[in-house]
Amino acid sequence: AQSVTQLGSHVSVSEGALVLLRCNYSSSVPPYLFWYVQYPNQGLQLLLKYTTGATLVKGINGFEAEFKKSETSFHLTKPSAHMSDAAEYFCAVSRGPGGSNTGKLIFGQGTTLQVKP
Amino acid sequence: SAVISQKPSRDICQRGTSLTIQCQVDSQVTMMFWYRQQPGQSLTLIATANQGSEATYESGFVIDKFPISRPNLTFSTLTVSNMSPEDSSIYLCSARTSGGVSVNEQFFGPGTRLTVL
Numbered sequence: 224a225q226s227v228t229q230l231g232s233h234v235s236v237s238e239g240a241l242v243l244l245r246c247n248y249s250s251s252v253p254p255y256l257f258w259y260v261q262y263p264n265q266g267l268q269l270l271l272k273y274t275t276g277a278t279l280v281k282g283i284n285g286f287e288a289e290f291k292k293s294e295t296s297f298h299l300t301k302p303s304a305h306m307s308d309a310a311e312y313f314c315a316v317s318r319g320p321g322g323s324n325t326g327k328l329i330f331g332q333g334t335t336l337q338v339k340p
Numbered sequence: 341s342a343v344i345s346q347k348p349s350r351d352i353c354q355r356g357t358s359l360t361i362q363c364q365v366d367s368q369v370t371m372m373f374w375y376r377q378q379p380g381q382s383l384t385l386i387a388t389a390n391q392g393s394e395a396t397y398e399s400g401f402v403i404d405k406f407p408i409s410r411p412n413l414t415f416s417t418l419t420v421s422n423m424s425p426e427d428s429s430i431y432l433c434s435a436r437t438s439g440g441v442s443v444n445e446q447f448f449g450p451g452t453r454l455t456v457l
Contacts, residue, residue, distance in 0.1 A: 259448075266344075266432060267383075267448040313382060326371045326436045328446055330383045 225250045225316050229331035237339050242286075242301040244334050246314030249295065254316045256297040257328065258288055261311040270312075273297065284308070309338045342367050342435050344449035352455045353423055360419045361452045363433030368413040371436040373446070374406070378429045386431075389416040423456045430454070 230245040248254055255274050259267040271282025278290040288299045297314060314331040343366040353359050363372065372389040387395040387408055395408035410416040420427050433449040 257446075264453075266450040267434075269445055269447070272445060326446065327373070327385055327388065328383075328434075329385075333382045 225254065225318070225329045227314050227316050227329055227331035229312075229314050229334050231334055232332060233335045233337065235337040235339060236304045238306055239303050242299070242304045242308065242336065244299040244312050244314075244336065246288075246297045246299065246331060247295055248297060248314070248316045250316055250318075252318055254318070256288075256290060257315040257317070258282065258286070258297075258299050259313045259315060261313065261333075263310075267313065270299070304336075304338045306338050306340065309336055311335050341445075342369055342437055342447040344433055344435055344447055346433055346449040346452050348452060349450065350453040350455075352457060355424050355456055357423055358419055358421045359423065359454060360417050361431055361433070363416045363418070363449055365414045365435045367437075369435040369437055370413075372410060372416045373434045373436075374408060374416070374418045375432045375434060375448075376429045377432060377451070383432065386418070389418075420454065423454075425456045428454055428456045 226249045228247045236242055257272045258270040260270050261267050270286050271280050271288055273280050273290045281287045286301045288297050290297050312334045315328040317328050345364045347362045374386040375383040376386055377383045385398050386401045386406055387397040389395050389408050389410040391410045405421055407419045430451040430453050432451045434446045436446050
C-alpha cells in the first residue's frame with residue numbers, strides 16, 4: 224500500500240523568503256513522486272516529478288524537490304517566494320518501476336501556501 | 341502533454357437527480373481517471389476508466405452511484421447518480437500519456453464544481 228503525508232496544512236512565508244513544503248511517503252515498492260499545484264478555482268498543474276535517475280529534480284516556476292529514499296521524503300523548495308506562488312500544493316505517489324504500474328495517484332492532504340508582502 | 345476539458349464547469353443540482361460530466365482529451369491516452377475533491381480536502385480516486393470495458397472502482401465507490409463510460413481513447417463520462425448534498429465536490433478527470441517526455445505524468449482537467457441542494 225502507498226500513502227503520503229504532508230506536514231503542515233498551512234505554511235506562511237514572506238515574499239522573498241525560502242519556501243519549504245514537506246512530504247513523506249510510504250510505499251512497499253519503488254515510487255514515482257509528484258508535486259502538483261492548484262490555484263483557486265482551477266485544476267491541478269504538475270510542478271515536477273521524480274521517476275528514476277537524479278534525485279534532485281527541478282520543476283517549473285523555480286521549484287525543486289529532492290527524493291531521499293533513506294528518509295522517505297520528497298520535500299518541495301523554492302529559494303525565494305513570490306506572491307504568485309500562493310496556492311494549494313499536493314504531493315502524490317504512484318507505483319514506480321518494477322511495480323504494477325496502474326498509474327493511480329495517491330495524494331497527500333495538501334498544503335496551503337500563503338505569501339505575505 | 342495532454343490538454344483536458346470538462347463539461348460542465350459547474351452545476352447546481354437538486355437532490356435525487358443525476359448529473360453526467362464529460363471529459364475530453366486532445367490526444368489519445370492510455371489511462372483515464374476520475375477523482376473527487378471534497379470541500380477543503382485532497383483528491384480521492386473514484387475509479388480508473390477503462391476503454392471498452394467496465395471501470396475499476398476504488399474502495400468506497402460503486403458503479404451504481406458513479407457509472408463511468410469510456411467509449412474511446414480520448415473521451416470519458418462520469419455520472420453522479422441519485423445525488424445528495426454529500427456529493428457536493430469538485431470532480432476532476434485526469435489522463436496519463438503512454439510515452440514521450442511526459443511518460444508517467446497525469447494531466448488534469450479544470451474540474452467540475454458540483455453543488456447539490
